[in-house]
Amino acid sequence: MLGIVSYGAYIPVWRLQRSAISAGLRGEKAIAGFDEDSITMGVAAAVDCVGNIERNSIDGLIFASTTSPYLEKQAASIVAKALDLRRDVFTADALACLRGGTIAMRIASDMVRAGSATRVLVTAADCRLGAPDSHFEQDAGDGGAAFMFGDSSEAIATVVGSYSISNELMDVWRLPGEAFVNTEEDRFIEEEGYLKIVEEAISGTMNKYNLTSKDFAKAVFYAPNIRCYRTLISRLGFNSNQLQDPLFDSIGNTGAAYPLMLLVAALEEAKPGDKILLGSYGDGSDVFILEATEHITRKGRGIKAYVQSKMIIGDYRKYLKWRKILPLDRGRSVLIPKPSLKEMMRRQDEVLCMYGTKCKVCGTVQYPPQRVCTKCHSKDEYDKIRLSDKKGEIYTWTVDYGAGGLEPPIVTLTNIEDGGRAFCILADASPEEVRVGLPVEFSFRKSYQEVIPEYFWKARPVRING
Amino acid sequence: MESIKDRVAIVGMGCTKFGELWDKSEEDLVVEAAYEAYEDAGVEPKDIQAAWLGNVRTAMRGSALAIPLKLEYIPISRVENQCCSGTDAFRNACYAVAAGIYDLVLVVGFEKLKDAGPERLRARYQYPDLFPQVPLGLPAQEFALKATRYFHDYGLSYEKGKRMLSRVAVKNHHNGTMSPKAHFRKEITIEQAMKAPMIAYPLGLFDACGVSDGAAAAIVTRSDLARRFRDDYVLVKGIGVSSGAKQAQLRDDEDLVHFEENVRAAKMAYEDAGISDPLKEIDLAELHDCFTITEAITYEDLGFCPRGKAREYVEEGVFDLDGELAVNPDGGLKCFGHPLGASGIRMIYEIYKQMQYKAGPRQRKNPRLGLTHNLGGTTGAYTVSVAIFGQKE
Numbered sequence: 001m002l003g004i005v006s007y008g009a010y011i012p013v014w015r016l017q018r019s020a021i022s023a024g025l026r027g028e029k030a031i032a033g034f035d036e037d038s039i040t041m042g043v044a045a046a047v048d049c050v051g052n053i054e055r056n057s058i059d060g061l062i063f064a065s066t067t068s069p070y071l072e073k074q075a076a077s078i079v080a081k082a083l084d085l086r087r088d089v090f091t092a093d094a095l096a097c098l099r100g101g102t103i104a105m106r107i108a109s110d111m112v113r114a115g116s117a118t119r120v121l122v123t124a125a126d127c128r129l130g131a132p133d134s135h136f137e138q139d140a141g142d143g144g145a146a147f148m149f150g151d152s153s154e155a156i157a158t159v160v161g162s163y164s165i166s167n168e169l170m171d172v173w174r175l176p177g178e179a180f181v182n183t184e185e186d187r188f189i190e191e192e193g194y195l196k197i198v199e200e201a202i203s204g205t206m207n208k209y210n211l212t213s214k215d216f217a218k219a220v221f222y223a224p225n226i227r228c229y230r231t232l233i234s235r236l237g238f239n240s241n242q243l244q245d246p247l248f249d250s251i252g253n254t255g256a257a258y259p260l261m262l263l264v265a266a267l268e269e270a271k272p273g274d275k276i277l278l279g280s281y282g283d284g285s286d287v288f289i290l291e292a293t294e295h296i297t298r299k300g301r302g303i304k305a306y307v308q309s310k311m312i313i314g315d316y317r318k319y320l321k322w323r324k325i326l327p328l329d330r331g332r333s334v335l336i337p338k339p340s341l342k343e344m345m346r347r348q349d350e351v352l353c354m355y356g357t358k359c360k361v362c363g364t365v366q367y368p369p370q371r372v373c374t375k376c377h378s379k380d381e382y383d384k385i386r387l388s389d390k391k392g393e394i395y396t397w398t399v400d401y402g403a404g405g406l407e408p409p410i411v412t413l414t415n416i417e418d419g420g421r422a423f424c425i426l427a428d429a430s431p432e433e434v435r436v437g438l439p440v441e442f443s444f445r446k447s448y449q450e451v452i453p454e455y456f457w458k459a460r461p462v463r464i465n466g
Numbered sequence: 467m468e469s470i471k472d473r474v475a476i477v478g479m480g481c482t483k484f485g486e487l488w489d490k491s492e493e494d495l496v497v498e499a500a501y502e503a504y505e506d507a508g509v510e511p512k513d514i515q516a517a518w519l520g521n522v523r524t525a526m527r528g529s530a531l532a533i534p535l536k537l538e539y540i541p542i543s544r545v546e547n548q549c550c551s552g553t554d555a556f557r558n559a560c561y562a563v564a565a566g567i568y569d570l571v572l573v574v575g576f577e578k579l580k581d582a583g584p585e586r587l588r589a590r591y592q593y594p595d596l597f598p599q600v601p602l603g604l605p606a607q608e609f610a611l612k613a614t615r616y617f618h619d620y621g622l623s624y625e626k627g628k629r630m631l632s633r634v635a636v637k638n639h640h641n642g643t644m645s646p647k648a649h650f651r652k653e654i655t656i657e658q659a660m661k662a663p664m665i666a667y668p669l670g671l672f673d674a675c676g677v678s679d680g681a682a683a684a685i686v687t688r689s690d691l692a693r694r695f696r697d698d699y700v701l702v703k704g705i706g707v708s709s710g711a712k713q714a715q716l717r718d719d720e721d722l723v724h725f726e727e728n729v730r731a732a733k734m735a736y737e738d739a740g741i742s743d744p745l746k747e748i749d750l751a752e753l754h755d756c757f758t759i760t761e762a763i764t765y766e767d768l769g770f771c772p773r774g775k776a777r778e779y780v781e782e783g784v785f786d787l788d789g790e791l792a793v794n795p796d797g798g799l800k801c802f803g804h805p806l807g808a809s810g811i812r813m814i815y816e817i818y819k820q821m822q823y824k825a826g827p828r829q830r831k832n833p834r835l836g837l838t839h840n841l842g843g844t845t846g847a848y849t850v851s852v853a854i855f856g857q858k859e
Contacts, residue, residue, distance in 0.1 A: 366716045374716040398610030399667040411607050421718040423600045436618045447598050454598040
């Protein structure tokens with residue numbers, strides 16, 4: 001039988017006060033840092049989801065987003081490499097569609113059900129842009145969520161059923177070369193799109209499985225904004241204690257990741273036996289029926305901890321620069337020269353997996369990997385060791401005001417638990433909080449002023465303890 | 467292994483003005499430095515039997531000297547060893563002379579940094595192994611990391627540590643005012659240095675050396691031939707060069723409050739020269755003050771003061787022009803400027819002039835031994851050169 005083995009989430013630490021966009025707006029929205037995108041957030045959610053599960057046991061990875069940095073080239077292959085998954089893992093992207101997250105869930109569950117895979121990881125993340133001052137910009141937030149599908153015997157929730165409909169409608173779209181999401185007239189897209197389609201999908205599900213709204217402990221719905229959400233729930237007839245808080249005031253609409261993030265939040269609160277209804281939207285709708293098992297207490301960081309861990313940005317211009325909507329002063333905009341793609345390939349283990357070497361003779365951990373041991377000089381006598389999931393401690397640091405680019409980077413030499421030392425930029429931190437000895441963890445990030453996207457691991461202050 | 471001591475003599479030197487020389491080409495600089503050295507040695511260009519050049523960024527092969535100087539068909543080699551390029555070119559020339567292969571050899575170090583702008587200092591090809599994990603930092607980043615740790619390990623508050631560094635900058639600025647060819651020639655105060663804009667915390671504007679254009683040249687011969695050229699030739703007493711293998715980055719038990727490459731290179735040079743108590747025996751030193759913290763740590767690495775005592779020694783004025791051991795009497799990299807490949811030869815130029823009592827207002831009373839020191843690279847993987855010079859007995 002099929003179930004969700006584990007879940008994980010990621011919400012960037014940064015929150016833009018909506019009042020910074022326009023006076024009088026309510027709440028905050030989560031925004032990706034300048035060094036984050038859907039791939040890095042997808043990795044972070046997946047890391048939370050995988051936890052201590054043996055990574056070699058994962059047979060498939062599906063990445064879902066509407067904001068992959070590539071029009072041609074897989075994103076899941078980068079996520080798989082960053083996670084250090086097996087070579088013979090099946091990878092796929094579910095891109096371009098707003099309900100990509102649930103599409104990925106559907107494919108993953110069908111893979112497991114069909115027996116072609118034992119464990120399949122789904123990770124969804126989005127970082128969508130609305131034109132400055134648009135309603136879309138106010139509503140959209142950034143984040144990610146991940147689920148591992150596998151056998152129900154180890155599941156925290158079983159998949160009871162699913163139902164999908166496809167619907168062709170030009171309501172929300174983005175053409176190649178466009179940065180901002182386009183939407184058609186509100187009344188049209190809400191009535192002919194979102195409300196009509198989700199209602200149809202939910203009633204189709206209830207008919208198919210012979211259930212009513214009363215059978216569910218929790219109902220989780222994607223919604224483009226709070227107004228549509230309220231209309232939808234009033235039409236579907238769920239009572240308020242059945243509804244999962246859509247986190248509009250704290251996070252915002254996180255696109256393809258949104259229903260998955262809300263499902264994580266629902267699972268965090270679920271008790272064994274609880275039935276959960278999940279409905280997504282985007283060119284149709286996918287519906288899932290899940291039921292929590294007795295293992296439901298197992299938890300990653302999830303939504304709750306990430307919602308609380310935040311740093312507020314009150315300057316809208318900062319957000320616009322991070323998203324490259326406003327240009328940088330030419331004096332500071334130092335373009336990082338294009339790397340050698342051949343060198344990038346050779347250094348994948350070092351850069352994407354954060355592998356070091358551990359000498360088999362003297363045990364010294366070295367980063368980046370070395371063929372001749374720095375201590376005992378043994379040649380080619382080493383094991384590769386993944387450092388990305390270890391903790392560390394800042395050994396020394398500086399803030400480099402001469403580096404150019406967006407903001408002066410905090411550069412550190414970080415000592416890694418169980419051995420090794422690495423040059424790392426410190427992400428998500430202000431110079432005021434840096435000190436020698438600060439505990440850090442590693443976080444997958446991308447460069448800002450790159451010619452092509454470059455991904456690598458940074459250090460960041462340990463975000464959530466425990 | 468034999469010592470280089472007293473086997474090679476410097477018989478002529480030249481040095482251009484350092485600075486932002488917008489109106490001079492690299493060829494102009496080479497010509498000016500080399501012809502001053504020819505004149506100083508009393509030799510003709512045709513007397514030069516071989517040449518070495520020290521350059522980090524721009525010069526390719528021996529032709530970079532042959533073309534401007536019209537040296538015709540003699541062996542010329544380019545040496546690149548980061549900030550040690552000039553001194554290492556000089557070392558190669560010395561060894562060739564000491565081996566008896568050549569009698570008269572020209573060494574020129576030069577660099578034109580200002581044409582390319584700061585991007586040249588942070589080019590990706592320079593340290594590809596640091597990308598993409600470390601951003602395009604100016605070199606300040608490297609040494610700021612040491613300063614943070616130095617303050618931490620020796621329990622110095624930002625105020626105290628910064629005051630020590632500022633005191634080094636004030637000293638070098640003071641010396642620079644007496645140095646006509648220096649890039650920067652103005653006094654600064656401790657307060658100015660402490661309040662200057664931050665470059666890479668905790669290093670500020672006055673903790674950083676000048677980015678400059680310049681060239682310097684030396685003519686060396688075997689010491690038994692030196693008297694043919696002049697009476698006040700200067701003898702090479704010792705040379706050490708040491709390269710790190712990234713130990714301080716690869717090993718998490720390495721401290722960052724010393725440069726092991728410094729210690730090793732100094733040991734070689736001291737053994738050559740027979741020095742056992744550097745503070746007592748050496749009269750003046752040109753240390754690689756790319757940043758003030760580098761000079762401070764180097765005092766300790768070279769045995770000029772005990773570990774952790776740099777601050778006390780600096781504040782007591784031990785390294786002032788009239789102190790026990792004058793450090794950077796010509797203003798150092800801080801004020802004379804730092805055209806990478808030229809710096810090592812420029813340092814030797816100052817020692818040479820001091821030994822000949824031609825240092826004007828900077829002149830030390832009775833200089834017998836002088837030392838030059840260069841350091842370039844990244845954490846754990848620096849190359850350091852230390853060279854020692856003396857008057858003939």
